[in-house]
Amino acid sequence: MADKNEQTMNLTLKVWRQKGPQEPGRLVEYKVTGVSPDMSFLEMLDVLNEQLVSRGEDAVAFDHDCREGICGMCSLMIDGRAHGPDSAATTCQLHMRRYKDGDTVVIEPFRAKGFPVVKDLVVDRSAFDRIMMAGGFVSVGTGAACDANSILVPKEKADKAMDAAACIGCGACVAACPNAAAMLFVAAKVSQYALLPQGQAERDRRALAMRKAMDAEGFGHCTNEYECEAACPKEIKVSNIARLNREFLRAAVSAD
Amino acid sequence: MQATETEEKACCRPADCRLVMLLESSIGKKIMVALAGLFLSFFLLVHLAGNLFMFSGAGAFNHYASALAHNELLPVAEIGLVVLFLVHIALATRAWFINRAARPVGYQVYAGKGGRTAGSRSMAVTGALVLVFLLVHLKTFRFAPAAVREADLFALVVRRFRSPWYSAFYVLALGGLGLHLSHGVQSAFQTLGLNHPRYTPLIKKLGLAFAVLIALGFMSMPIYFGFLGGAK
Ligand code: HEM
Numbered sequence: 258m259a260d261k262n263e264q265t266m267n268l269t270l271k272v273w274r275q276k277g278p279q280e281p282g283r284l285v286e287y288k289v290t291g292v293s294p295d296m297s298f299l300e301m302l303d304v305l306n307e308q309l310v311s312r313g314e315d316a317v318a319f320d321h322d323c324r325e326g327i328c329g330m331c332s333l334m335i336d337g338r339a340h341g342p343d344s345a346a347t348t349c350q351l352h353m354r355r356y357k358d359g360d361t362v363v364i365e366p367f368r369a370k371g372f373p374v375v376k377d378l379v380v381d382r383s384a385f386d387r388i389m390m391a392g393g394f395v396s397v398g399t400g401a402a403c404d405a406n407s408i409l410v411p412k413e414k415a416d417k418a419m420d421a422a423a424c425i426g427c428g429a430c431v432a433a434c435p436n437a438a439a440m441l442f443v444a445a446k447v448s449q450y451a452l453l454p455q456g457q458a459e460r461d462r463r464a465l466a467m468r469k470a471m472d473a474e475g476f477g478h479c480t481n482e483y484e485c486e487a488a489c490p491k492e493i494k495v496s497n498i499a500r501l502n503r504e505f506l507r508a509a510v511s512a513d
Numbered sequence: 514m515q516a517t518e519t520e521e522k523a524c525c526r527p528a529d530c531r532l533v534m535l536l537e538s539s540i541g542k543k544i545m546v547a548l549a550g551l552f553l554s555f556f557l558l559v560h561l562a563g564n565l566f567m568f569s570g571a572g573a574f575n576h577y578a579s580a581l582a583h584n585e586l587l588p589v590a591e592i593g594l595v596v597l598f599l600v601h602i603a604l605a606t607r608a609w610f611i612n613r614a615a616r617p618v619g620y621q622v623y624a625g626k627g628g629r630t631a632g633s634r635s636m637a638v639t640g641a642l643v644l645v646f647l648l649v650h651l652k653t654f655r656f657a658p659a660a661v662r663e664a665d666l667f668a669l670v671v672r673r674f675r676s677p678w679y680s681a682f683y684v685l686a687l688g689g690l691g692l693h694l695s696h697g698v699q700s701a702f703q704t705l706g707l708n709h710p711r712y713t714p715l716i717k718k719l720g721l722a723f724a725v726l727i728a729l730g731f732m733s734m735p736i737y738f739g740f741l742g743g744a745k
């Protein structure tokens with residue numbers, strides 16, 4: 258084991274470089290040396306940036322924050338897959354032991370009209386914030402902490418709501434979708450409230466408003482390709498999309 | 514509270530009219546495409562059942578065809594079909610263009626993680642193929658000269674299928690239709706919000722079986738009467 262870990266790799270990276278939102282971009286080839294299999298993918302990019310900076314070149318801009326799979330900041334299309342080849346993992350959880358010496362890796366930003374490129378691999382995902390502002394909340398005053406059993410929530414519903422609430426809003430669903438649709442994200446957010454008693458008061462208005470905000474950001478239409486579910490680092494299920502469709506239809510035909 | 518007030522006046526603005534919303538919104542459009550698609554699928558089943566009279570010979574088939582042609586409700590059904598096709602094609606095509614615009618700069622490398630199927634990838638291509646087929650099909654049979662149709666429709670069908678090019682095109686287009694349905698039928702259930710851990714796997718299997726049944730069922734006629742020289 259120890260021997261294997263001491264062995265470092267040299268990789269060829271093809272990285273999307275773009276100076277600014279309006280500048281043209283292109284894939285630029287770099288050699289990165291001395292990559293340990295114990296590094297995360299982001300740490301490998303840190304190594305690349307150190308090597309670039311030491312040569313006096315501009316570092317590659319990429320998003321990251323927690324680096325432990327909980328914040329939703331990291332992104333990247335790695336060899337054409339959102340968050341890389343692993344399932345149920347973010348880019349920061351991808352390890353370089355997945356690769357071997359001499360590999361070539363293509364790294365591109367998440368692409369969608371709703372996710373414009375800011376610089377290099379950084380995209381602006383504030384469209385998701387605006388969709389949340391349209392209805393992804395419960396606006397009842399909750400007062401002081403009340404007794405845990407005063408509102409009964411069936412176990413199955415609580416489980417489903419928790420599963421939906423696991424969404425970290427990274428946007429991999431949009432990036433992976435052939436239609437750049439944001440349905441899995443919106444479905445998760447609508448579901449986590451629709452399943453709980455606290456979400457009922459604004460249920461119809463939420464479904465209509467979040468759908469409207471989603472369309473206004475220029476995301477595509479769902480054609481049930483299910484690439485979103487396959488790419489989701491939190492394994493959000495497409496059954497949530499069916500629920501979103503039900504919530505929308507219900508609200509469209511019955512809301513005041 | 515500003516938001517609530519505008520919301521209350523919303524129905525006066527066309528964009529928030531519920532009917533417009535069902536045709537214009539992303540989800541509404543897909544629900545209409547799915548509904549129309551399922552009705553069209555049902556039509557295909559009925560159409561296939563009727564056409565299989567071809568295998569009972571000229572007498573049975575011509576009798577069925579003339580009974581159908583003289584049914585007073587036929588024009589109603591035909592108008593219904595035209596509407597279903599128009600809704601399905603118009604909204605699906607519009608959605609397709611919006612989806613292309615939703616990713617103005619594409620990926621240099623796009624691999625996916627195994628969500629897509631051959632059917633789901635090719636919906637636009639198979640849809641277009643079915644449309645071309647539909648136009649050719651209507652021209653040859655529905656809009657053939659009335660005298661020819663009424664004299665002996667069975668003979669007309671056999672005569673057309675004797676052309677290998679015509680039959681080959683039929684088989685190809687029906688393969689496309691099968692592919693369209695292999696994704697479309699189960700997809701429509703999901704679009705309509707019908708997804709359940711116990712029933713969805715069954716719906717997927719039945720959707721696929723339906724697609725195979727429809728494709729092979731219709732293909733059997735150009736193959737038997739065309740390539741195998743049936744009804745000599
Ligand atoms: C008998 C004829 C047809 C039947 C039974 C049929 C059926 C269906 C069904 C069930 C769906 C799935 C809806 C959903 O995903 O929710 C669908 C989708 C679609 N159809 Fe058709 N269709 C037919 C003809 C056509 C034609 C003529 C066109 C185009 C010219 C077309 C284009 C499409 C497109 C673009 C989609 C959406 C793709 C997607 O959702 O993945 N279809 N069709």
Ligand code: FES
Pocket residue numbers: 320321322323324325326327328329330331347348349350
């Ligand atoms: S950096 Fe926080 S999820 Fe990857």
